[in-house]
Amino acid sequence: MRKKIVAGNWKMNMDYTSGLTLFSEVLNMVADEAKGDQEVIVCPPYVYIHSLAQLAKNSSRVSIGAQNCHQAESGAFTGEISANMLGSVGAAYVILGHSERRQYFGETNQTLAAKVDAALKAGLKPVFCIGETLEERNQNIHFDLIKNQLSEGVFHLSAEEFAKIVIAYEPVWAIGTGVTATSDQAQEIHAFIRKEIAVRYGVQTADNTTILYGGSCNPKNAAELFAQPDIDGGLIGGASLKSRDFTDIVKAFNS
Numbered sequence: 001m002r003k004k005i006v007a008g009n010w011k012m013n014m015d016y017t018s019g020l021t022l023f024s025e026v027l028n029m030v031a032d033e034a035k036g037d038q039e040v041i042v043c044p045p046y047v048y049i050h051s052l053a054q055l056a057k058n059s060s061r062v063s064i065g066a067q068n069c070h071q072a073e074s075g076a077f078t079g080e081i082s083a084n085m086l087g088s089v090g091a092a093y094v095i096l097g098h099s100e101r102r103q104y105f106g107e108t109n110q111t112l113a114a115k116v117d118a119a120l121k122a123g124l125k126p127v128f129c130i131g132e133t134l135e136e137r138n139q140n141i142h143f144d145l146i147k148n149q150l151s152e153g154v155f156h157l158s159a160e161e162f163a164k165i166v167i168a169y170e171p172v173w174a175i176g177t178g179v180t181a182t183s184d185q186a187q188e189i190h191a192f193i194r195k196e197i198a199v200r201y202g203v204q205t206a207d208n209t210t211i212l213y214g215g216s217c218n219p220k221n222a223a224e225l226f227a228q229p230d231i232d233g234g235l236i237g238g239a240s241l242k243s244r245d246f247t248d249i250v251k252a253f254n255s
């Protein structure tokens with residue numbers, strides 16, 4: 001039985017004080033709302049990870065993730081943060097391959113494969129993001145593109161390693177735009193991703209892989225998206241910055 005996850009990606013938002021307030025509210029609300037095997041992950045900017053992880057120490061439901069890491073273990077990489085460092089301050093997950101990293105920081109599938117390896121070696125679980133632009137969808141090359149992102153980014157992993165990762169499908173055209181993929185569009189791609197995982201690792205691994213949807217997910221559309229058979233939760237941007245909206249999305253599993 002695969003895990004249901006709602007992950008909040010704060011991106012480069014919130015100052016320290018408002019971040020602590022938001023996170024404390026989320027912790028309290030999630031304690032009341034999350035059910036069964038659901039997990040909630042909050043991914044703040046690096047500099048808040050330690051404090052938030054301390055606050056979440058006794059929560060069985062809420063984990064902390066980072067939004068990126070460097071692929072090297074340590075060394076002369078001024079301004080960078082390694083996966084080991086993230087683990088040492090309490091992160092359990094790390095988002096890798098977000099479209100903003102691919103677009104603004106030139107991250108390629110090859111770099112990302114190295115980051116995935118580094119994260120796993122440090123004991124972090126990668127949330128590996130894939131997804132197409134509108135142009136790629138209009139050209140009808142989105143299935144090939146997604147297949148390629150998977151095969152170059154994560155399909156080099158052993159089955160044992162792959163079992164530790166979470167996939168997030170985020171159509172770039174839906175991120176921060178207010179335009180959500182319809183539940184049918186999202187389900188179609190999620191089913192495709194699961195099929196590709198089955199081809200590479202077998203049906204059982206595919207069935208056990210959590211695949212999240214991201215892109216303008218909000219309290220109004222979450223229940224319909226999460227009701228799809230291959231959508232196991234969400235990677236939430238804008239709506240993760242308001243405690244009520246975020247926990248309403250967590251509740252969407254139960255409605």
Ligand SMILES: O=C[C@H](O)COP(=O)(O)O
Pocket residue numbers: 009098170174175176177178214215216217235236237238239
């Ligand atoms: O990581 C989160 C995604 O980029 C979705 O962002 P959004 O919910 O603001 O569209």
